[in-house]
Every structure is written in C-alpha cells, then in structure tokens.
Amino acid sequence: MHCYQFEKCEIELKQSLGVAVEALAAKDYMWELNYPFPYQDRRVRDAYSDLVGTLRSASKGADACAHRGETRAVAGCVEDEQRSNADPAAAQNADYQTVSEYRKAVRDLVDTHSFEYMVWPERKEGFARFIDNGIRARLGLPLNLAGDLADDSSLFTRVSFYAGGAILIEFLEGVRPETVKDLTRLFDKLIEMGSSRA
Incomplete structure (x- = not known):
C-alpha cells in the first residue's frame, strides 16, 4: 500500500506541506517520525x-459496530442505524458537519505545521490501516486497533493518527465515497476538514 501511495502522489503532496518542505530543507529526513507534535498537551489529546x-x-x-468489534444488537449500533434510516442524506450531512466541528476544535489547538503533520500519518498510515482492516474484516480476522484512543489510559502518539485516520477514512467512505477513491482528493479533504471551507 505504501509503495502505491508513493508512486501515485506522495512526492507532490509533500511539496504542498509547509512542515515537510521546511523539514527537508533542514535535511531532517526523519520528520515523519520525530516531529515535535504536542502529544503531552491534554487539551489536544482530549480534542482528538x-x-x-x-x-x-x-x-x-x-x-461502525465492526470497528468496535461489536454486533448490530448493541444498543448504540441499533440507534445509529435507526437514525440513519430516517433520512440518510440529512443524517450524513449532519454527521459530516459534526465531525468537521470536532476536527476544527483540534485544528484550533495546534499550529499550522502541527496540523499538517497530523494529517500526514492520518492519510498515509490511516489509509493503509483502513485497507488492512477492510481485508481483515472480510476474512473474519481481528482488526488492527493499535493506537486507538479507546479510553483515558490510552497513549497519545503518532500511532493514534493511524487509528484516527483509518476511522476518519471509513467515515468519509460512507458520506463522501468519491473522496476515498482518489488519494490526492482524500489528502485535500483531510486538510480541509475543520477549516472554514469544509
């Protein structure tokens, strides 16, 4: 999956990111692993x-139930299904707006380079995880949920962006499916979500 991403769009996408351009100009080729994202800031962790x-x-x-490893009989999943069956288009638009508002809350807590950095593993590793978990679900294997901020004791690291990116891409597949089929468009949507243009 990573080779496919590299061949399709990675170099051009990096050239559009201030954080990547600045890091590469400084010969910091490890920026994807070592960027000083404010993981210790409780407000940022809570917002994410x-x-x-x-x-x-x-x-x-x-x-949604599969991501959480639950069955449809779980009350929350039944409620989600009933709500979406009432008026699917309206529910999708409302959900998209709500997600955009929560994304804006994260965006407002970090500087531009930190937000760009966050989007990079959400897109790169999150998309790979999204594909991996789709295959796992189809084969009946346990999903890869490493980095998931499932509870208050979960560590907030760059791996959290892999898990967050995967569920964000899963969400976009449901409400904006055309976005997920084009890696450049997906990247642009992840950058855009939470901005005034979303």
Whole structure:
C-alpha cells in the first residue's frame, strides 16, 4: 500500500506541506517520525479523542459496530442505524458537519505545521490501516486497533493518527465515497476538514 501511495502522489503532496518542505530543507529526513507534535498537551489529546469518539458515533450500521468489534444488537449500533434510516442524506450531512466541528476544535489547538503533520500519518498510515482492516474484516480476522484512543489510559502518539485516520477514512467512505477513491482528493479533504471551507 505504501509503495502505491508513493508512486501515485506522495512526492507532490509533500511539496504542498509547509512542515515537510521546511523539514527537508533542514535535511531532517526523519520528520515523519520525530516531529515535535504536542502529544503531552491534554487539551489536544482530549480534542482528538473526542473527534475519534464522534467518528465512531457517526459511522453507520454494521461498519461502525465492526470497528468496535461489536454486533448490530448493541444498543448504540441499533440507534445509529435507526437514525440513519430516517433520512440518510440529512443524517450524513449532519454527521459530516459534526465531525468537521470536532476536527476544527483540534485544528484550533495546534499550529499550522502541527496540523499538517497530523494529517500526514492520518492519510498515509490511516489509509493503509483502513485497507488492512477492510481485508481483515472480510476474512473474519481481528482488526488492527493499535493506537486507538479507546479510553483515558490510552497513549497519545503518532500511532493514534493511524487509528484516527483509518476511522476518519471509513467515515468519509460512507458520506463522501468519491473522496476515498482518489488519494490526492482524500489528502485535500483531510486538510480541509475543520477549516472554514469544509
């Protein structure tokens, strides 16, 4: 998956990111692993955790339940399904707006380079995880949930962006499926979400 991403769009996308351009100009080739993101800032961690929780709530039907390893009989999954069956288009638009608001809350807490950095592993590793978990689900294997901010004791690291990116991409597949089919468009949407243009 990573080779495909590299061949399709990675170099041009990096050239559009201030954080990548600055790091590479300084010959910091490890920026993807070592960027000083404010992981220790409790406000940032809580805002990102809230975003992921909102994504779980907004995900539809069996896909949302599968991500959590639950069955459709779980009350929350039934409620989500009933809500989305009432007026699917309206529910999707409302969910998209809600997710965008939570994403804006994260964006407002970090500087531009930190937000760009966050989007990079959400897109790169999150997309790979999204594909991996789709295959795992199809084969009946346990999903890869490493980095998931499932509870207050979960560590907030760059791996959290892999898990967050995967569920964000899963959500976008449901509400903006055309976005997920084009890696450049997906990247642009992840950068845009939470801005005034979203």
